[in-house]
Amino acid sequence: MPVKLAKPMRIALLLLSASIYIFPLISARALNPPQTPVEVTARISGSHPSIFKKDRKNKMPPAVMWLIPLTSQPAHASSVEQRPSYTLLQKNKTFIPHILIVPVGSTVLFPNTDPFFHNVFSLFDGKRFDLGLYEAGTTKSVLFSREGVSYIFCNIHSEMSAVVLALSTPFYGTSDTEGNFHLNNVPAGAYEMRLWIEGEKQQQLDRLTKHVRIAPGEGNLGSIHLELEIQQTGIHLNKFGEPYNPDTKPAY
Numbered sequence: 001m002p003v004k005l006a007k008p009m010r011i012a013l014l015l016l017s018a019s020i021y022i023f024p025l026i027s028a029r030a031l032n033p034p035q036t037p038v039e040v041t042a043r044i045s046g047s048h049p050s051i052f053k054k055d056r057k058n059k060m061p062p063a064v065m066w067l068i069p070l071t072s073q074p075a076h077a078s079s080v081e082q083r084p085s086y087t088l089l090q091k092n093k094t095f096i097p098h099i100l101i102v103p104v105g106s107t108v109l110f111p112n113t114d115p116f117f118h119n120v121f122s123l124f125d126g127k128r129f130d131l132g133l134y135e136a137g138t139t140k141s142v143l144f145s146r147e148g149v150s151y152i153f154c155n156i157h158s159e160m161s162a163v164v165l166a167l168s169t170p171f172y173g174t175s176d177t178e179g180n181f182h183l184n185n186v187p188a189g190a191y192e193m194r195l196w197i198e199g200e201k202q203q204q205l206d207r208l209t210k211h212v213r214i215a216p217g218e219g220n221l222g223s224i225h226l227e228l229e230i231q232q233t234g235i236h237l238n239k240f241g242e243p244y245n246p247d248t249k250p251a252y
Helices: 007-031 201-208
Strands: 037-045 061-070 090-091 094-097 099-103 105-112 119-122 128-132 139-144 148-154 163-165 172-174 179-186 189-197 210-214 220-227
Touching: 007 172, 061 179, 090 105, 099 105, 099 172, 128 139, 172 179, 189 201, 201 220
Parallel strands: 037 220, 099 163
Antiparallel strands: 037 179, 061 172, 061 189, 090 094, 105 139, 119 128, 119 148, 148 163, 189 210
């Protein structure tokens, strides 16, 4: 026959049982309070004959800054959901947009909306591919399966160029014309900061890589000073490693 406890004793046992489950949760939240995402800012400053003059006509070249977590972070939505496809449009002998940032593992579509042929290729750093010759109104695609910077060109039209950055982190931002960066919703923690600046040599970019720590209220990474060695952009070889023939004018 079960022993019937007095009411005060039953209440005490209920309170004790609740404390076993509730107090550890309270303690865990006290030790690991939820953190408010941080707005990270930074600015590139430096010197270059044509870019950093006070009366310059040229603005800061396009740049991208991204932060790679050095500690485990909660899974980002795009890392667990099926990634959408992205589009690099070919129109009026131009890639639109000029710079495209995608998560690693994304597929990029290359639709040809011009009334003539294109031949899209990338045989340099990053993803290497050659889509061959394809006509107006058709689309080809490429899977960007690893992190890296891919420089995209057309083997027919030398003036066409674009850049695809495949990143493994959702924490990135592009600069404005003055070289300012704004990255929103960055969790506090330790990161590796990396930069890409259009036309800048990779060796110079590698020197800018560094470890940073983001804390609530401390998201300003300050000024990133460098001596820019911007190379002349727009000049490149065709997919055969040869100069484009300026006398050849395709009839498409």
